Amino acid sequence: MMQKSILLVFVLASMYCNSQTLETVYKMKSDYQKCLNKGQNMRNCALExxxxxxxxxxxxxxxxxxxxxxxxxxxxxxxxxxxxKKRDQFFQKVYSDTKKEGNFIEGTQDFEMIIYDEQAKFVFGRVKELINKG
Structure with missing residues (x-):
């Protein structure tokens, strides 16, 4: 009985930690959107x-x-x-695709904002996978 109780505590703690980490992901996304909505220093918002x-x-x-x-x-x-490896390939593709689109001039803050935004989305996808495996 004692072992089952201890196991239950670890399972519940694990679930709480995972949900809290997912909550962290969603909070970061919300804070990011609030930063972008200000319309100032959007590149820095994306970099952060x-x-x-x-x-x-x-x-x-x-x-x-x-x-x-x-x-x-x-x-x-x-x-x-x-x-x-996939991340590195994706990052290179995002850079070259953004450059090809021509909507943003390479080296500008808008160009960099787009790059950081796409990179962050890709990485957060992996974060969620790892959280869900736990």
Whole structure:
């Protein structure tokens, strides 16, 4: 009975932590949108949003890794390395596609804002995957 109680506490704590992390993702998105709605320093809003996504990715990865067996950790590491390759390819594609579209001039704040926004969305997608695996 004691073991079941302890297990239940860990399961509930895990669910609470995961939901809180998902809430963090949604709060960051809401704060980002509020920043953009001001219409000032939108590039900085997007850069901050991207930096938050990257930080939360690291936290989510470490949290998940701490909860799984060493065999699962090896699998997770391999999966993450594959995702990083896809991320790099996606980032290059976003840059070249944004440049080709011609709506934004390369090197301008608007151009950079679009890049950071797309990068953040991609990273937050992975954050959500990692949270849901936990």
């Amino acid at each position: 949003y991207y930096n938050q996504s990257d930080s939360l990715l690291n936290v989510s990865y470490k949290n998940l890794k701490s909860k799984i067996s060493s065999k699962e950790q090896s699998k997770l590491k391999k999966e993450q390395l594959e995702w990083l």
